[in-house]
Amino acid sequence: MKPGALVSLVGQNVVRSKKNFLMSGFGIIVGISTFVFFIGLGEGIKNVVLGRIFLAGQVEVVRKKFDTGLTESDSLFGIGGTRPLDAQVARELSAIEGVTGVFPKMKFAFPARGWGGKRLFGRDVWAEIIADGLEPEVVATEIEQPEQFRDWDADIACGDGAACPDGRTCQAGKCERQACTYVDPKDEEAAPATPPACPGESYCAEDTGRCETPIPVLVSNNLLELYNGSLATAMSGGAGKMPRLSKQAVIGFGLNVTFGKSFLGQSKKAKPITRRLKLVGFSDKAISVGVTLPIGYVKRLNAQFAGEEAAATYHSIILEAADQGRVPAIATKVKAMGFDLADKTERAEQAGMLINVITLVFSLISVIIVAIAAVNISHTFFMIILQRKREIGVLRAIGASRGDVRLLILGEATLIGLFGGGLGALAGWGATRAADLLGGRLPDFPYKPETFFAFPAWLWGAAVGFAVLFCVVGAFFPANAAARLQPAEALTN
Amino acid sequence: MLGLRPMIRLAKVRKRYRTARPDELALRDVDLEIATGELAAIVGTSGSGKTTLLNLIGGLDRNYEGRVEVDGRDLGGMSDRDLARFRNLHIGFVFQQFGLLEHLSAVENVMLPSHFVRGDSPVSDARARAVEALTALGLGHKVDEKPRNLSGGQKQRVAIARALFFKPKLLLCDEPTGSLDSTTGRQIIETFQALNAEGYTVVIITHEQRVSDAARRVIHIEDGRIVDPGRTN
Numbered sequence: 075m076k077p078g079a080l081v082s083l084v085g086q087n088v089v090r091s092k093k094n095f096l097m098s099g100f101g102i103i104v105g106i107s108t109f110v111f112f113i114g115l116g117e118g119i120k121n122v123v124l125g126r127i128f129l130a131g132q133v134e135v136v137r138k139k140f141d142t143g144l145t146e147s148d149s150l151f152g153i154g155g156t157r158p159l160d161a162q163v164a165r166e167l168s169a170i171e172g173v174t175g176v177f178p179k180m181k182f183a184f185p186a187r188g189w190g191g192k193r194l195f196g197r198d199v200w201a202e203i204i205a206d207g208l209e210p211e212v213v214a215t216e217i218e219q220p221e222q223f224r225d226w227d228a229d230i231a232c233g234d235g236a237a238c239p240d241g242r243t244c245q246a247g248k249c250e251r252q253a254c255t256y257v258d259p260k261d262e263e264a265a266p267a268t269p270p271a272c273p274g275e276s277y278c279a280e281d282t283g284r285c286e287t288p289i290p291v292l293v294s295n296n297l298l299e300l301y302n303g304s305l306a307t308a309m310s311g312g313a314g315k316m317p318r319l320s321k322q323a324v325i326g327f328g329l330n331v332t333f334g335k336s337f338l339g340q341s342k343k344a345k346p347i348t349r350r351l352k353l354v355g356f357s358d359k360a361i362s363v364g365v366t367l368p369i370g371y372v373k374r375l376n377a378q379f380a381g382e383e384a385a386a387t388y389h390s391i392i393l394e395a396a397d398q399g400r401v402p403a404i405a406t407k408v409k410a411m412g413f414d415l416a417d418k419t420e421r422a423e424q425a426g427m428l429i430n431v432i433t434l435v436f437s438l439i440s441v442i443i444v445a446i447a448a449v450n451i452s453h454t455f456f457m458i459i460l461q462r463k464r465e466i467g468v469l470r471a472i473g474a475s476r477g478d479v480r481l482l483i484l485g486e487a488t489l490i491g492l493f494g495g496g497l498g499a500l501a502g503w504g505a506t507r508a509a510d511l512l513g514g515r516l517p518d519f520p521y522k523p524e525t526f527f528a529f530p531a532w533l534w535g536a537a538v539g540f541a542v543l544f545c546v547v548g549a550f551f552p553a554n555a556a557a558r559l560q561p562a563e564a565l566t567n
Numbered sequence: 568m569l570g571l572r573p574m575i576r577l578a579k580v581r582k583r584y585r586t587a588r589p590d591e592l593a594l595r596d597v598d599l600e601i602a603t604g605e606l607a608a609i610v611g612t613s614g615s616g617k618t619t620l621l622n623l624i625g626g627l628d629r630n631y632e633g634r635v636e637v638d639g640r641d642l643g644g645m646s647d648r649d650l651a652r653f654r655n656l657h658i659g660f661v662f663q664q665f666g667l668l669e670h671l672s673a674v675e676n677v678m679l680p681s682h683f684v685r686g687d688s689p690v691s692d693a694r695a696r697a698v699e700a701l702t703a704l705g706l707g708h709k710v711d712e713k714p715r716n717l718s719g720g721q722k723q724r725v726a727i728a729r730a731l732f733f734k735p736k737l738l739l740c741d742e743p744t745g746s747l748d749s750t751t752g753r754q755i756i757e758t759f760q761a762l763n764a765e766g767y768t769v770v771i772i773t774h775e776q777r778v779s780d781a782a783r784r785v786i787h788i789e790d791g792r793i794v795d796p797g798r799t800n
């Protein structure tokens with residue numbers, strides 16, 4: 075049978091039996107819209123949870139802790155400690171199959187506190203500083219001005235046209251800090267006319283008596299989310315409203331930090347020093363609450379305020395996987411090597427699993443709805459074939475083969491599937507729009523997404539394909555029964 | 568203009584319906600020849616086996632014993648597909664209840680056989696051929712009409728036009744005037760006579776005297792047996 079003829083005959087048949095197909099078609103629409111809604115929701119939530127709250131495709135390795143039930147420690151009753159994360163471990167981890175990147179992180183092993191933010195918040199904010207260091211190259215492709223996120227305190231070569239940063243002069247091919255006279259900020263406020271001792275961005279440090287370049291820091295995208303989503307509201311009131319912040323507004327934001335002393339304690343190794351931090355970008359690899367520095371600073375500061383061992387061991391090592399599917403295998407290998415996974419990684423795996431299970435349950439419900447519709451379609455077709463028995467006999471008499479009869483009925487099922495699937499997908503999508511509209515009315519909360527849904531391309535294909543498949547399966551037995559009918563038998567009244 | 572080769576040849580054909588008792592035969596050792604170009608009527612009482620016989624000749628029923636040949640081809644040896652193709656191109660059917668698809672227009676009904684052609688169609692422009700067939704039967708002004716808007720005689724002429732779509736060798740008609748009044752019935756019979764004059768071999772089942780009178784040969788069947796082969800004079 076020619077495709078054109080098939081399409082036209084099938085189309086005319088569906089139109090004339092539309093009342094019969096309405097019920098089962100409706101079932102398909104309900105089932106498929108449910109399918110699209112919940113798969114879309116699952117994918118959307120996964121995007122937010124795994125993509126933004128946790129980082130997909132990463133495994134964060136930490137030193138193994140012994141959990142005695144009461145306490146956690148690096149060693150079991152003080153006997154035989156676990157392996158600290160050092161450069162050698164980083165090399166071993168990089169050899170795991172499927173690992174495409176190894177990014178050590180080092181935290182401050184000493185107290186620090188910061189203050190500043192008058193320009194942004196209208197008043198200075200004091201805070202305990204939690205800081206983390208990572209290799210600048212890790213974020214080089216992610217941040218907008220990677221040249222700013224570097225270790226300025228490493229030796230900087232100059233000459234041959236290569237200039238030095240503010241507050242430094244070129245001496246024997248190296249940028250040396252200029253000497254300066256420190257003025258206490260309080261005095262500076264009292265006598266604002268005092269010309270700055272250090273040019274440009276540089277500032278005079280009290281302990282060195284030289285012009286220093288602000289330490290570049292990154293913060294996580296999440297931090298801004300958290301701030302805008304809840305902190306701004308929580309901190310408003312009393313002292314006045316806290317503004318919502320955009321990324322552009324906070325880039326270049328400066329903060330004074332005292333290393334070696336905080337509200338919680340003081341380093342016994344060295345006298346506290348004060349430095350300036352400057353926010354140069356945002357990164358998903360930055361510590362979620364705190365600031366992230368080039369790792370060189372953290373190593374030096376840890377050595378100065380906490381000792382050499384603290385400067386040689388990493389707090390964690392992030393492994394980047396070739397793809398999300400590799401993560402479980404990598405996690406297993408890491409555990410076998412005697413290391414733990416960061417809580418975040420564990421939780422990401424659990425959250426991903428939970429979302430998958432919930433999505434699966436709802437997909438199953440939609441499959442059941444569609445399956446019921448398919449049974450309904452099967453009944454409808456048996457009825458229709460009974461009604462059209464004589465007509466099938468006539469078609470057979472004028473030249474339709476068994477295959478032609480089967481094709482006609484399966485064609486009708488396909489058309490119903492295409493319609494039901496298409497309308498179902500549309501209805502499901504419409505429902506997601508409505509849900510997002512309702513969701514938009516909810517008060518802000520951290521990580522609140524613009525949409526709770528995501529629709530990968532395969533979802534549309536699956537929705538329609540799935541509807542067609544069930545309709546065709548439902549029509550399969552009726553179609554065979556019709557094809558088996560002898561023409562003479564079909565023609566009898 | 569009787570041809571030498573028989574259009575239809577049945578030898579020792581025996582048919583028993585599956586639901587019937589073992590000794591209850593619908594056709595009992597039927598031997599029959601109908602020559603090319605004949606206009607033959609098959610008459611007999613109700614339940615004598617006329618429709619059963621016509622179904623075997625038309626390749627609509629493959630469960631029988633004996634041999635059925637149409638235009639020199641043994642229908643028993645053909646697959647469902649080949650038989651469908653044979654019916655499509657070489658046999659035209661006309662039924663008492665017309666057998667039109669109510670949701671299709673007259674011309675669409677007439678074109679139906681073209682949808683089931685396998686391979687190259689002998690008719691290049693199906694619609695033009697359908698209109699031509701309808702016009703030849705006096706229905707040129709009703710091509711786009713649905714069957715429900717046509718009279719009984721007009722419906723039967725649409726059915727005849729469809730049967731003639733591929734200009735088949737053989738027309739098989741089961742009580743073609745059974746649902747028509749006498750005047751209309753006569754017109755239909757005249758149509759068959761005219762078609763026979765054009766060269767079509769026509770076999771008509773009937774129990775109406777005036778129909779069998781119009782035939783050149785009348786075959787009598789009784790209780791599954793040919794009691795009078797009605798040799799032409």
Ligand SMILES: Nc1ncnc2c1ncn2[C@@H]1O[C@H](COP(=O)(O)OP(=O)(O)OP(=O)(O)O)[C@@H](O)[C@H]1O
Pocket residue numbers: 563566584585586587593611612613614615616617618619620
């Ligand atoms: N599908 C069937 N199943 C069982 N028996 C059948 C079937 N069709 C016909 N018969 C029986 O076969 C015999 C011949 O029937 P057939 O329909 O050929 O008669 P007919 O001559 O065409 O009668 P009528 O003039 O009433 O149409 C009858 O006894 C009938 O009951």
Ligand SMILES: [Mg+2]
Pocket residue numbers: 617618619741
């Ligand atoms: Mg009959």
